[in-house]
Amino acid sequence: MAYSGATFGSTQGHIQVSPEIQKWFATLDRDHSGRITATELKSALANGQGSTFSDTACKLMIGxxxxxxxxxxxxxxFQALFNYVNAWLGVFRGFDHDNSGSIQESELSAALTQMGYRFSPEFIKFLIQKSDFNQHQSISIDQFIVLCVQIQRFTEAFRQRDAQQSGTISIAFEDFLSVALNCSV
Amino acid sequence: MAYSGATFGSTQGHIQVSPEIQKWFATLDRDHSGRITATELKSALANGQGSTFSDTACKLMIGxxxxxxxxxxxxxxFQALFNYVNAWLGVFRGFDHDNSGSIQESELSAALTQMGYRFSPEFIKFLIQKSDFNQHQSISIDQFIVLCVQIQRFTEAFRQRDAQQSGTISIAFEDFLSVALNCSV
Structure with a gap:
């Protein structure tokens, strides 16, 4: 099989909220509604490149x-999301060998290989080009999360339709469009 | 067939640049490089909802x-892009009957039907939910463009693989992932 793909972190179950998170949440929740939006979340997440997380990344994670x-x-x-981002940050830092706050082609390739994917060098290049909004030939932590989540989702959707694990599926137009739009962010 | 889908506008060929566009471009091109980025483009495009076009929309169109x-x-x-946005704006305004600057479910349904698609009411609901970042049950012009371009791209990718026009395709994992990531924005 050419695909495998690891996932980690859970979006389920009861989670203990730390005092730090309580304080942070109160700051973000300006209207005291008890809930925060993607826009409010955005102001809380720095990407290590002098910028906040992208709209896309915040929308993805709220979802x-x-x-x-x-x-x-x-x-x-919010606590669950915070734990999730921290887990990704751990992965990201593990591959960001020069501690630049961004990862390059070879580092992305190593990360995806460790997650169980086997992609060609051309495909890795395509992934960087696709994610790298600022043309730096590298991707930041929020771009990395968006990319990995997208790949995981499409892989999962594919796998559900590939009962025989043959690596090829048969798919009708409406189903194709639903998967494509639903998994993309 | 359940899919058809119209496209319009051209990204090819020589285009006459109007004096208005020349002036506008000069304002946006702050470093006088002769080229503008998605970020610079963003500051030029209002979405009629008191906001600029989203990062996603600007990135899509630059691409x-x-x-x-x-x-x-x-x-x-830039002139070609400007013409393209204006053409979409014409379509959008044609379906925004109450001139609210956003279109609702029934209006989106009518727009997609006119483009040659036949989608179920549930699918239209899903499309609004997918696009509507601010939970207004409606979509703005930039969200409309992103959505239509995405649908068009996925339809085109599907069609290329559906030589018999049977409405069902057979697709391998890497091809599936390329299509999914390449057509999504």
Missing amino acids: MFDKEKKGTIDIQE | MFDKEKKGTIDIQE
Whole structure:
């Protein structure tokens, strides 16, 4: 098989909220609604490149942790999201050998290989080009998260339709479009 | 067939640059490099909802008109992009019957039907939910462009693989992933 792909972190279950997170959440939740939006989240997440996380990354993550699908998260979900970002940060730092805050082609390749994917060098180049909005030939932590989550989602959708694990699926137009739009961020 | 889908506008050929565009481009091109980035483009495009076009929309459009794939566009490409946005704006306004600057479910459904698609009401709901970052149950012009371009791209990719026009394709994992990541924005 050419695909495998590891996932980690959980969006389920009860999570203990730390005092640090309580303080942080209160600062972000300006209208005291008990929930924060992607825009409020954005102001909380630095990408290590002198910028906040992208709109895309914030929207993606709110969507992952927002159980009620309202486009907002409560404090429990915020703690889960925080843990999730930290776990990704650990992976990212493990491959960012020069500690530059961004990872290059060879580092991305190593990261995806460790996750169980086998991609050609051309495909890795394509992934960088696709993610790298600022043309730096490298990707930041938020771009890395978006990319990995996208690959995981498409892999999962493919796998569900590949019962025989043959590496090829048969798919109808509406299903194709749903998967494509649903998994993309 | 369940899919058809119209496209319009051209990203090819020589385009006459108007004096208005020349002036506008000069304002945006702050470093006088003769090319503008997605970030510079963003400051030029209002979405009629008191906001600029999203990062996603700007990145998508730069990608469509940037012939050299440098992530920037020159003045000719800017004029082409401007014409393209205006054409979409014409479509959008045609369906925004209450002139609210955003279109709702029924209006989106009518727009996509006119483009040759036949989608179920559930699918239209899903499209709004997918695009509507601010939970207004409606989509703005930039979200509309992103959505239509995405649908068009996935439809085109599907069609290329559906030689018999049977409405079902057989697709391998790497090809699937390339299509999914390449067409998504």
